[in-house]
Amino acid sequence: QKEVEQNSGPLSVPEGAIASLNCTYSDRVSQSFFWYRQYSGKSPELIMSIYSNGDKEDGRFTAQLNKASQYVSLLIRDSQPSDSATYLCAVTPRYNFNKFYFGSGTKLNVKP
């Protein structure tokens, strides 16, 4: 079983819609959760970090964490074509905060 799982997609949404990206993790005591956006041929860019249960909002982005169910999600409101990218979920285990476990990424296509 992989430490972090994501649906590879592609997830296609129309412009202006809400895109919902999901990530599950296997280690119940994972501590920190991150969402990165990666455009084709570019490096990952940190979008959100979340450390406690609940929602965290930043502009059009909302991260949701549910430790009991071991999932973290990213909602993108008013999706734009410029949001089209691969979104990587990363999780750190409790025993080593330097070590990120990345999911395989979900490719998002926002259609004009």
Add this chain to the structure above:
Amino acid sequence: DTEVTQTPKHLVMGMTNKKSLKCEQHMGHRAMYWYKQKAKKPPELMFVYSYEKLSINESVPSRFSPECPNSSLLNLHLHALQPEDSALYLCASSQEAGESSYNEQFFGPGTRLTVL
């Protein structure tokens, strides 16, 4: 300033060459990382330096040799690479060196390496 810089942007080398990748950050971060990323795959951790000391080596072949000359610089020395080592090599840094869970990593733009 949340910038991590990497040089060169692109590198083509033969299997007998020796080359180095360089990474620099001026954010006062205490940890620096090397990742390797193949197409359509997530980044794969290679090495972690905490307070300029190697803290994680993910069983990387010895043809990759990391070096941390000071707290701002990280090098990756390459020797006798194989074509399958062709990939995007990413450097990252984080403020915390593993003592805290608030350990966001910031990536540089990467070096696209091609081994002929």
